[in-house]
Amino acid sequence: xxxxxxxPAVTRFAPSPTGSLHLGNARTALFSRLWAxxxxxxxxxxxxxxxxxxxxxxxxxxxxADLAWLGIDxxxxxxxxGPSAPYAQSERGALYARxxxxxxxxxxxxxxxxxxxxxxxxxxxxxxxxxxxRYAGTCRVLTRDQRAEREHRGxxxxxxxxxxxxxxxxxxxxxxxxxxFASNDxxxxxxxxxxxxxxxxxxxxxxxxxxxxxxxxxxxxHLTNTPxxxxxxxxxxxxxxxxxxVGLLVGVDGSxxxxxxxxxxxxxxxxRGFLPAALLNHLFRLGHASDIDGWLAxxxxxxxxxxxxxxxxxxxFDEAQLLHWQKEGVERMSLAxxxxxxxxxxxxxxxxxxxxxxxxxxxxxxxxxxVGGELPPLGESERGVVSAAxxxxxxxxxxxxxxxxxxxxxxxxxxxxxxxxxxAELYMPLRxxxxxxQHGPELGxxxxxxPPDLARRRLSHFARNHAQDS
RNA sequence: GCUCCCUUCGUCUAGAGGCCUAGGACACGGCCCUCUCAAGGCUGUAACACCGGUUCGAAUCCGGUAGGGAGCGCCA
Numbered sequence: 001x002x003x004x005x006x007x008p009a010v011t012r013f014a015p016s017p018t019g020s021l022h023l024g025n026a027r028t029a030l031f032s033r034l035w036a037x038x039x040x041x042x043x044x045x046x047x048x049x050x051x052x053x054x055x056x057x058x059x060x061x062x063x064x065a066d067l068a069w070l071g072i073d074x075x076x077x078x079x080x081x082g083p084s085a086p087y088a089q090s091e092r093g094a095l096y097a098r099x100x101x102x103x104x105x106x107x108x109x110x111x112x113x114x115x116x117x118x119x120x121x122x123x124x125x126x127x128x129x130x131x132x133x134r135y136a137g138t139c140r141v142l143t144r145d146q147r148a149e150r151e152h153r154g155x156x157x158x159x160x161x162x163x164x165x166x167x168x169x170x171x172x173x174x175x176x177x178x179x180x181f182a183s184n185d186x187x188x189x190x191x192x193x194x195x196x197x198x199x200x201x202x203x204x205x206x207x208x209x210x211x212x213x214x215x216x217x218x219x220x221x222h223l224t225n226t227p228x229x230x231x232x233x234x235x236x237x238x239x240x241x242x243x244x245x246v247g248l249l250v251g252v253d254g255s256x257x258x259x260x261x262x263x264x265x266x267x268x269x270x271x272r273g274f275l276p277a278a279l280l281n282h283l284f285r286l287g288h289a290s291d292i293d294g295w296l297a298x299x300x301x302x303x304x305x306x307x308x309x310x311x312x313x314x315x316x317f318d319e320a321q322l323l324h325w326q327k328e329g330v331e332r333m334s335l336a337x338x339x340x341x342x343x344x345x346x347x348x349x350x351x352x353x354x355x356x357x358x359x360x361x362x363x364x365x366x367x368x369x370x371v372g373g374e375l376p377p378l379g380e381s382e383r384g385v386v387s388a389a390x391x392x393x394x395x396x397x398x399x400x401x402x403x404x405x406x407x408x409x410x411x412x413x414x415x416x417x418x419x420x421x422x423x424a425e426l427y428m429p430l431r432x433x434x435x436x437x438q439h440g441p442e443l444g445x446x447x448x449x450x451p452p453d454l455a456r457r458r459l460s461h462f463a464r465n466h467a468q469d470s
Numbered sequence: 471g472c473u474c475c476c477u478u479c480g481u482c483u484a485g486a487g488g489c490c491u492a493g494g495a496c497a498c499g500g501c502c503c504u505c506u507c508a509a510g511g512c513u514g515u516a517a518c519a520c521c522g523g524u525u526c527g528a529a530u531c532c533g534g535u536a537g538g539g540a541g542c543g544c545c546a
Contacts, residue, residue, distance in 0.1 A: 313475095
């Protein structure tokens, strides 16, 4: 639309390897990737693993695998490298150290010797007296001697950013429009932890700028954090990326997406047999209005991604809609693809037969049982069908089966002559007796796949007036 | 508590003062097709949170109310 929206965008996804890929993160990763792709820019993957306690190699491997499964690839980052390497923040310590000294030298930051307990208490007190819980600034005014004394006592300081007074921080949010915040509402915040590692506000902002990111797309939860990062960048003389904050992904009840809403990670959907393209199509339309409603092959998504149509309101993740895309995805697979997706080594004729009746691999398992195993007990409606047909019908059916085993066409012809029934009245009781259900793949081929004695048994079972007891 | 954000059919959304008796998609109902389901075709139900204001005219602008959410962490 506007000229800026079409300039090559450098975007990024900056996850922490502290768990498997969450749906909300997958969505912002997708949007960022698409934004870069649509404008001919670059997409960077950066690993924010400064929290050594929670970051684990196992999670990183999962993260990369989840991204790969979704088909979200990156132009710079782990495994590829690039001009801004390294792309793991745990390896960028030396760089951060230089910037910390620069900030301290310029008077933009100061060591803070307050302990976690002291800070906790201070916040509690502030809350109780109805004040916003902000750092009181205790260590900001320490003299050189006072600092030396604390060092001498063996206290290890954190580094705090000295938030300037009376400043208004304004920026143009690409999703929310113009924003502005007062620096007086913001307390001095920690940019380096006691253990010397860089804190989120710092390394996240600094790396975005240093890596040449031009469009930061992230969740709404970061909107009020943005002014801190702006001040930090200003103190360092680094340029600001553009920011865009998309509405959060929430559960069907509108509360933050959590376990009780069911599956919330990409991995869970993958394990349940969802297709990556299906998940992508759903995510693509959550908090985003594309110009077309129908199925999009992942490769076509960049052309239909509209950054100007990113949503401010939270979007509910409704699995019913994902199911729709899943059906679309299954319909679009080749026979061989469906076969390997089901992953059970089914014969091609079986796959061909049930492919339109299956949206998840679990559905196929049910049909496998229909063909070769036990039938589940009949439902109320199915019992109705059976008793309406009557035992005589099934006795005739069993007899007809003996004349034309496993041949539905012949069997129905004979049965039609003997009973005078036709259409649904003829087929439905047969379907229920043979499959236990009123719907499913074509009955003829289904019957051919069944062992003849099994089919015969199912028919004669209902000839003995067993409709009620099942 | 303070600061900030959000609010159109059940869901995802279109809509940037008249084109809106509010459009599309999913879901749901009906009809057609069909041995069934699905697919396909046709069709139906269903929303501007509320109250004021500005205006000839408001879903769209302004103010307030309500309800949701986020941030204020040595988590990211």
